[in-house]
Amino acid sequence: MTDPSLIRNFSIIAHVDHGKSTLADRLLEITGTVEKRAMKQQLLDNMELERERGITIKARAVSMNYRAPDGDTYLINLIDTPGHVDFNYEVLKSLQACEGALLLVDASQGVEAQTVVNAHLAEQAELEVVPVLNKMDLPHARPDHVAQQVEDAICIPAEDAIAVSAKTGLQCEQVLDAIVKQIPPPTGDPEGKLQALMFDAVYNDYRGVVIYVRVMSGVIKKGDEIVMLGTETEQEVLEVGKLTPEMEAFPKLSAGEVGYVVANIKTLADVIVGDTVTHKAADLRCEALPGFREPKPMVYCGFYPTVPSDFDNLRKSLEKMRINDSSFTYEPETSDALGFGFRCGFLGLLHMEVIQQRLEREEDMDIVQTAPSVRYRVQLTDGEVKEIHSPSDLPDGTFIDDYLEPITRVNVVVPSEFVGAVMKICTERRGVYVSTDYYGKERVMLGFRIPFAEIIFDFHDQLKSLTRGFGTMDYEVEGFEASNLVKVRILVSGEEVDALSFLTHKDQAEQRGRKILKQLRKEIPRHQFEVALQAAIGGKFIARENISAMRKDVTAKCYGGDISRKRKLLEKQKKGKKRMRMVGSVEIPQKAFLSVLRSSDDSK
Numbered sequence: 001m002t003d004p005s006l007i008r009n010f011s012i013i014a015h016v017d018h019g020k021s022t023l024a025d026r027l028l029e030i031t032g033t034v035e036k037r038a039m040k041q042q043l044l045d046n047m048e049l050e051r052e053r054g055i056t057i058k059a060r061a062v063s064m065n066y067r068a069p070d071g072d073t074y075l076i077n078l079i080d081t082p083g084h085v086d087f088n089y090e091v092l093k094s095l096q097a098c099e100g101a102l103l104l105v106d107a108s109q110g111v112e113a114q115t116v117v118n119a120h121l122a123e124q125a126e127l128e129v130v131p132v133l134n135k136m137d138l139p140h141a142r143p144d145h146v147a148q149q150v151e152d153a154i155c156i157p158a159e160d161a162i163a164v165s166a167k168t169g170l171q172c173e174q175v176l177d178a179i180v181k182q183i184p185p186p187t188g189d190p191e192g193k194l195q196a197l198m199f200d201a202v203y204n205d206y207r208g209v210v211i212y213v214r215v216m217s218g219v220i221k222k223g224d225e226i227v228m229l230g231t232e233t234e235q236e237v238l239e240v241g242k243l244t245p246e247m248e249a250f251p252k253l254s255a256g257e258v259g260y261v262v263a264n265i266k267t268l269a270d271v272i273v274g275d276t277v278t279h280k281a282a283d284l285r286c287e288a289l290p291g292f293r294e295p296k297p298m299v300y301c302g303f304y305p306t307v308p309s310d311f312d313n314l315r316k317s318l319e320k321m322r323i324n325d326s327s328f329t330y331e332p333e334t335s336d337a338l339g340f341g342f343r344c345g346f347l348g349l350l351h352m353e354v355i356q357q358r359l360e361r362e363e364d365m366d367i368v369q370t371a372p373s374v375r376y377r378v379q380l381t382d383g384e385v386k387e388i389h390s391p392s393d394l395p396d397g398t399f400i401d402d403y404l405e406p407i408t409r410v411n412v413v414v415p416s417e418f419v420g421a422v423m424k425i426c427t428e429r430r431g432v433y434v435s436t437d438y439y440g441k442e443r444v445m446l447g448f449r450i451p452f453a454e455i456i457f458d459f460h461d462q463l464k465s466l467t468r469g470f471g472t473m474d475y476e477v478e479g480f481e482a483s484n485l486v487k488v489r490i491l492v493s494g495e496e497v498d499a500l501s502f503l504t505h506k507d508q509a510e511q512r513g514r515k516i517l518k519q520l521r522k523e524i525p526r527h528q529f530e531v532a533l534q535a536a537i538g539g540k541f542i543a544r545e546n547i548s549a550m551r552k553d554v555t556a557k558c559y560g561g562d563i564s565r566k567r568k569l570l571e572k573q574k575k576g577k578k579r580m581r582m583v584g585s586v587e588i589p590q591k592a593f594l595s596v597l598r599s600s601d602d603s604k
């Protein structure tokens with residue numbers, strides 16, 4: 001058992017790409033946790049998708065032993081967190097398992113929107129925040145300047161902030177010293193009743209559900225009879241261990257330690273991240289920890305299997321995704337155009353993209369995804385408030401008193417020369433200016449209230465391009481407000497395609513409807529008859545496009561009588577057909593269903 005005074009638990013938090021995972025690499029190297037030859041860049045980002053995109057999606061915990069200059073060997077538990085705003089929940093969970101946080105700031109870029117937000121989360125969780133300035137190897141690193149920004153923005157002393165380069169390893173050892181000196185050890189009593197916080201859970205094909213815990217007090221070991229207080233499920237512990245970073249069995253985990261527990265949990269629904277684990281016997285049970293506020297999905301879209309018979313497989317895959325990610329939800333839904341599928345909820349667009357790609361890669365699912373929309377509400381005439389996850393949830397207009405849409409508080413951090421540009425894009429999107437905070441002379445944080453629907457699509461891209469990449473943003477949904485919303489229906493050859501209808505603000509209905517029809521016209525191949533595309537609000541048409549008739553002969557390219565080549569072309573066409581959906585007598589390629597999303601790309 002490790003003496004709690006020799007344990008340090010901390011998370012690394014920062015804005016996207018400020019080098020958290022790279023610093024974690026160096027710490028693993030210095031402590032000899034991972035051998036030099038096994039080292040690779042951003043070692044903790046082990047999901048295929050994370051590696052490919054160079055971003056962290058899931059928080060990862062790892063235990064290291066560090067021999068400090070004072071001669072003692074410390075057990076250091078590090079949690080690397082994601083920086084993207086969609087995955088803030090991962091940061092929140094990780095912070096609960098720690099006593100301290102390393103706040104990493106890129107010394108060449110300075111304080112960004114997520115730096116501020118994550119630092120505040122750490123302060124709310126009452127953690128010791130240790131500022132670290134990174135990327136000192138870059139010629140334009142300005143450590144003094146950035147340290148001042150940290151003091152202005154987060155109100156923590158930063159003049160002694162360690163200036164490191166996670167890339168070259170410069171000063172990285174000092175970070176470990178600072179952790180040992182500045183972050184307090186855990187206070188739990190190893191002799192007390194077992195109380196462990198489940199801060200994460202992953203599904204493992206061979207071992208079932210593996211839960212990650214931070215032991216607050218007491219000891220957990222193999223053979224223990226445990227109970228999870230939130231769900232009242234009882235289990236026998238089959239193995240406990242630490243993440244080094246692979247799973248490594250240990251005889252027990254005691255107060256202050258972080259590790260994993262395998263307990264033959266097969267039903268994924270049996271665990272809730274944030275739950276408290278304790279011993280089963282009535283006299284050994286502890287109090288439940290406060291747990292987490294479950295994050296509410298804010299963006300919804302439909303997932304449909306390409307082949308209808310894959311419905312059950314898709315359900316299983318979604319179930320599996322959900323265990324790794326409790327912030328994602330799904331419920332069955334049917335669509336006239338697409339058949340049986342699921343309405344899925346996500347924290348944001350990147351989250352949606354990640355789940356969709358993981359389904360395709362890890363689960364080998366072929367899916368059609370419908371355009372995303374935010375979560376709306378309607379106030380019914382009988383006083384009830386109904387959540388709207390899909391335009392098809394909408395009750396008849398005569399029962400609706402009011403439409404409500406989510407409003408976000410958006411914070412944008414930019415160099416002051418871009419204030420005008422930011423004001424412009426925010427007000428164009430129905431934003432209301434709220435506040436200005438200066439960090440030093442040339443950096444400023446602007447606050448706005450903007451409807452969520454206005455920022456989920458391309459707000460971030462537009463912000464980046466108008467501020468030459470310097471602008472960063474963060475948002476938080478503050479609540480729902482009455483808004484003039486309408487449902488726009490899309491018709492193909494007079495038939496409504498329910499999967500394409502959407503809710504939007506009245507002022508934008510026509511413009512968005514028009515864009516979608518234009519996109520559809522590009523995506524839908526010509527038929528032997530004219531195809532009419534229409535957008536309508538209720539019974540009123542607001543836009544129309546035509547696809548003129550054409551006879552398409554795929555083998556026309558094949559002169560001569562080369563039958564094998566002809567056959568190949570026909571085969572290819574057949575395959576293409578599979579990815580089509582029939583609406584009446586019109587074939588719509590699956591790509592078209594995404595056009596609503598993409599139609600925002602070519603705006604402005």
Ligand SMILES: Nc1nc2c(ncn2[C@@H]2O[C@H](COP(=O)(O)OP(=O)(O)OP(=O)(O)O)[C@@H](O)[C@H]2O)c(=O)[nH]1
Binds near residue numbers: 016022042081137165
């Ligand atoms: N020059 C330089 N580049 C660095 C340094 N540290 C990290 N980088 C680079 O910055 C990029 C982002 O690094 P990551 O470690 O993935 O950043 P992160 O904070 O983990 O990113 P997210 O997890 O997606 O939020 C990578 O291309 C790194 O090689 C540094 O000290 N100097």
Ligand SMILES: [Mg+2]
Binds near residue numbers: 056082
């Ligand atoms: Mg990372």
